[in-house]
Amino acid sequence: MVRRHEAPSRSTPMHYDVAIIGAGMSGLAAGIRLAYFDKRVCILEKHYAYGGLNSYYTIDGRSFDVGLHAVTNFAPPNVRQAPLAKLCRQLRLTRDDFAMHPQRFSEIRFPGRTLRFSNDIAELTDEVAREFPHQKDAFQRLLTVVREYNDVRLDAKPLSARRVLRAHIDDPVLTEMLLCPLMYYGSAEEHDMDFTQFVTMFKSILLEGFARPVDGVRTIIKMLVRKYRSCGGKLRMQCGVDRINVKGGTVESIVLDSGEQITADVVFSSAGFHETMGMCSDHSQNVPDDPVGRISFVETIAVLDEHPHQLGHDAAIVFFNDSDVFDYAVPNELVDLRSGVICCPTNYEGHESVKDSLFRVTWLANYARWNSLDEVAYREAKASLLADFRRRGESVIPGFSPHIVYTDMFTPRTIQRFTGHANGAVYGSPRKRRDGRTRVENLFICGTDQGFLGIIGAMLSGVTIANLHVLSQA
Amino acid sequence: MGQQQVKEIILKIIETIAPDADLSDVKSDVRLRDQLDMDSMDFLDIVMELRKRYKVEVPKEDYMQLETLDSCAAYLAPKFEAVAAS
Ligand SMILES: Cc1cc2nc3c(=O)[nH]c(=O)nc-3n(C[C@H](O)[C@H](O)[C@H](O)COP(=O)(O)OP(=O)(O)OC[C@H]3O[C@@H](n4cnc5c(N)ncnc54)[C@H](O)[C@@H]3O)c2cc1C
Numbered sequence: 001m002v003r004r005h006e007a008p009s010r011s012t013p014m015h016y017d018v019a020i021i022g023a024g025m026s027g028l029a030a031g032i033r034l035a036y037f038d039k040r041v042c043i044l045e046k047h048y049a050y051g052g053l054n055s056y057y058t059i060d061g062r063s064f065d066v067g068l069h070a071v072t073n074f075a076p077p078n079v080r081q082a083p084l085a086k087l088c089r090q091l092r093l094t095r096d097d098f099a100m101h102p103q104r105f106s107e108i109r110f111p112g113r114t115l116r117f118s119n120d121i122a123e124l125t126d127e128v129a130r131e132f133p134h135q136k137d138a139f140q141r142l143l144t145v146v147r148e149y150n151d152v153r154l155d156a157k158p159l160s161a162r163r164v165l166r167a168h169i170d171d172p173v174l175t176e177m178l179l180c181p182l183m184y185y186g187s188a189e190e191h192d193m194d195f196t197q198f199v200t201m202f203k204s205i206l207l208e209g210f211a212r213p214v215d216g217v218r219t220i221i222k223m224l225v226r227k228y229r230s231c232g233g234k235l236r237m238q239c240g241v242d243r244i245n246v247k248g249g250t251v252e253s254i255v256l257d258s259g260e261q262i263t264a265d266v267v268f269s270s271a272g273f274h275e276t277m278g279m280c281s282d283h284s285q286n287v288p289d290d291p292v293g294r295i296s297f298v299e300t301i302a303v304l305d306e307h308p309h310q311l312g313h314d315a316a317i318v319f320f321n322d323s324d325v326f327d328y329a330v331p332n333e334l335v336d337l338r339s340g341v342i343c344c345p346t347n348y349e350g351h352e353s354v355k356d357s358l359f360r361v362t363w364l365a366n367y368a369r370w371n372s373l374d375e376v377a378y379r380e381a382k383a384s385l386l387a388d389f390r391r392r393g394e395s396v397i398p399g400f401s402p403h404i405v406y407t408d409m410f411t412p413r414t415i416q417r418f419t420g421h422a423n424g425a426v427y428g429s430p431r432k433r434r435d436g437r438t439r440v441e442n443l444f445i446c447g448t449d450q451g452f453l454g455i456i457g458a459m460l461s462g463v464t465i466a467n468l469h470v471l472s473q474a
Numbered sequence: 475m476g477q478q479q480v481k482e483i484i485l486k487i488i489e490t491i492a493p494d495a496d497l498s499d500v501k502s503d504v505r506l507r508d509q510l511d512m513d514s515m516d517f518l519d520i521v522m523e524l525r526k527r528y529k530v531e532v533p534k535e536d537y538m539q540l541e542t543l544d545s546c547a548a549y550l551a552p553k554f555e556a557v558a559a560s
Contacts, residue, residue, distance in 0.1 A: 037522050077494065080511040089492050090515060463515075472518055472534065 013261040016040045016234075018470060019254055021241050022270035024052025024419070025455055026447030028224040030268055030462030032091050035233035037471055042264070043233065044256065046240030046420065051221045052270070053419050053426060053448070054455055062356055064301060064408060066418075068217040069317055069343035069360070070210035071100055072185065073203075073456040074119055082208060083456050090463045097223050100211035101350035103316035108177050110321050115177055119209030132174045142168045146207070151199040154434040154464075161198035176326040181205055181319040183328040184341050184362075186453040188293050188427035190329040197451075204454065210316060212348045220455065241271075246282040250441045266470055270447035270462070272421050272428050273438070280440065293425030294330045296412035298365035300389040303406040307357045308344040311397045318342040318396065328364070334381055336364040337388055342396060359400075361392050367412035367423040382409050427453055436465040444469050475554040477547035484546050487523045491516055502543040524550070529557050 018034050020027045023045035034041045049055050054067035075082030077095055088095060105118040113131050117124040121143070129136040145168065150156075165175045179193070182201035187193040193201075213219035228235065240257040244267065254262045269276040274292050304311075321339040328339075340363040346354050373381055386407060393400035412424030421428065432451030436444040444465050452461035485497050488510065495510050506512055517537055524530040530553045532540070539549035 037526055080492070080495075081513060086513070086515060090519070092490065094493065467515065467518055471522055 013253060013263050014042070016042045016262065016264040018042075018266045018268060018466075019044060019262055019264035020268045020270070020446075021254075021276070022052060022447065023047075023050040023225075023235060023237070024270050024447060025054060025221075025224070025458035026450070026462035026465075027052075027268065027270045028221070028228055028462070029087075029091060029459035030270075030446050030466040031228045031233045031235075032224065032231055033463050033466040034470060035228060035231035036092065038232075039470065041233045042262065043228070043235045044239045044241055044254070044262070045235070045237050046257070047418060048238050050225060050235075050237070051217065053415070053421070054217050054221075054458075055418070056216060056218045056221070059408060060406070062303060062406060063216070063218070064358075065216040065218075065345075066410065068212070068455070069341065069345075069362070070103065070106075070185075071098070071212055071220075071456065072201075072205050072210060072454050073208045074100065074102060074211035075208040083204065083460055084208075087456060087459055087463065090467075091224075091227065091459070093223070093227065098211075099213045099215075099219050101214060101348045103210040103212070103348050105315060106181075106210060106317040106319075107315045108180055108319045110173065110177055110180075110324060113173065113177070116315075117206055117209075119211075121207050124206055128174065132171050135169060135171050135174050138169050139174070146199050146202050149196075149199045151196050151203070154468075156196040156434075159195040161193045161195045164195050164198070173324050176321070176324065178202075178206075179328070180321055180326050180339065181317075181341075183326075184319055184339075186427060186457070187328065188295055188425070188432075188453075189430040190295065191327075197453075200452075200457070204456065210348075212316075212345060212351070214351055214354060216345065217455070224459075241269075241279060243281055244276070244279045244440075244443065246280045246440050246443075249439070251443050265442065267443045268436075268446050268462075268465060269443065270445075270458075272425075273431075273433060273445050273449040274422055274429060275420055276443070276445060277438070280443075290429055290431050292422050293427060293429045294367070294423050295328075295427055296330070296365050296367045296415060296424040297362050297426055298335055298370070298385065298409065298411045299360055299362045300385060300407065300409045301358055301360045302389070302393070302404045304357045304359055304403045305405050306403055307346045307352075308359055308397060309347055311400075311403065313344065313397045314347055315342075316344060316347040331364055331366050334366055334369045335385060335388075337392075339364070340392070342392070359393060359397075361389055365412050365424075367416065367425070370411045370413045370424075371416070378411075378413075382411070385409065421448070436469060475551055475558065477551050480547040480550045480554060481543045483528070484520065484540075484543060484550075487520055487527075488512075488516075490523065491519045500543060502547075505541050506543065507541070528554065530554060 017039040018041045020043045023043050056065045073084045108115040115127045128139045186201040242257045243255040245252045251267050343360045390401045415424035428448035446462045446465040450461045521532045
């Protein structure tokens, strides 16, 4: 195929085989696939930084990740059908490119009970037998159901995870303890999750496990960008899409914030379903009954003067809940302090040499509340949350506060501002479009609202949509 | 192009897709899917690599012709010839 690289001009818009909205994990992965197979691809990213929901930033000479508590799906290299292995093959990458180090262990903490898990499911099985002796066999049966369930098919029927769990597990506390990490790391739905999504998260977190690159998510993003560029893909930063011109049910052109027009045979969008439909000029294409996602988080990050493990805290991730019932929902207040996630990146293996020792706590938060605050109230709310953060830190590391040397915080408002996801909804709409289709014939959704969530999930989503709608269409 | 050459090309392609796969003892008459634990995504990649590297097109309805190295060779050899002749 002959590549045309003419300069943009007002009269003849640049034309691509595929234009991709968003340089997050899904957009970059889709871009690599397509560019590798000689498609003319352009990724259009609104922000000046790539990575989207899982980006990174530097303040006062310190490096932070936006997301990345854990790269899930860390299956052993010989499991060839595991998502990570598939992804490596599809993107022509090796596991070494991800430079990941496994966790030692993580914990689910409820009042009076703790379940420790690692990248070896036997550890969790033993823990369940210890804390819930009567549920030992039931848990084994659940494991079999999960292992045998095909969660990657694109046409699964909706099914309540709580209903399936009730059929297997008699002790409601065990059910809540299992749902806690899985919902925190991947449920767009409140109160319950879809069983297919439950299985995906169960496999990726409890059967496969956690790992992390020493330098955090920037290792992965930079590697993806390098790969994409080396395949000939074009990446345009600070290049937001303002409008998608739809005519006769197909995309006719894309209009950038600058007014420049671009045309493409096919358009992928990782901006979210609602967000993307909102860009379409023809609003009859909008589907009003798709619920908008609401699950968002606030995260406080502290730099400590010592590594948490030197202070007696060894878990990479702790999922905590202060009662026997786990209430995963958008709180009425700014933040729901009753449950959350504590992440200590330096508790992963091989992280001893990392300069800044981070301690992060994530809570469920209410976007509308945060967004209604004026600047003064916003700063006050953050300051008040910092006090809650210290208390939470004390609960896992006695004498925590004096070790804090620096703090930063982001809220649902920050997430909305930097990624464009409505409501700062980290996991997008509860309704997923697994085949990526929209009512616009050549416009497809990838990433969050397609439904494969998380870092590995989002990349697989991009790959899947590229295969389904471009590469397998001769 | 000979059938042996086609088999070598297919193995080269599989090596690109899955550098970790053990290709030292691939049987010509056993399904690649079973021997090498390949899935439909991997088969799509064989097709895509054939197009990218050799301009050989395999339509969707013929994907099952790629089941074994033998069937690949039988099906693809004439296609390679046709491309070389054009
Ligand atoms: C705080 C936090 C912690 C997380 N922790 C983890 C974790 O530990 N492990 C894990 O696996 N996952 C984690 N995740 C989830 C993971 O980050 C996401 O699932 C994944 O990054 C989603 O990728 P995506 O490509 O679907 O979407 P996005 O990353 O949102 O990509 C969309 C991109 O589109 C761009 N865009 C939007 N509108 C436009 C427009 N109009 N024009 C041009 N560009 C536009 C955005 O700027 C963005 O870059 C976390 C997320 C958050 C927020």
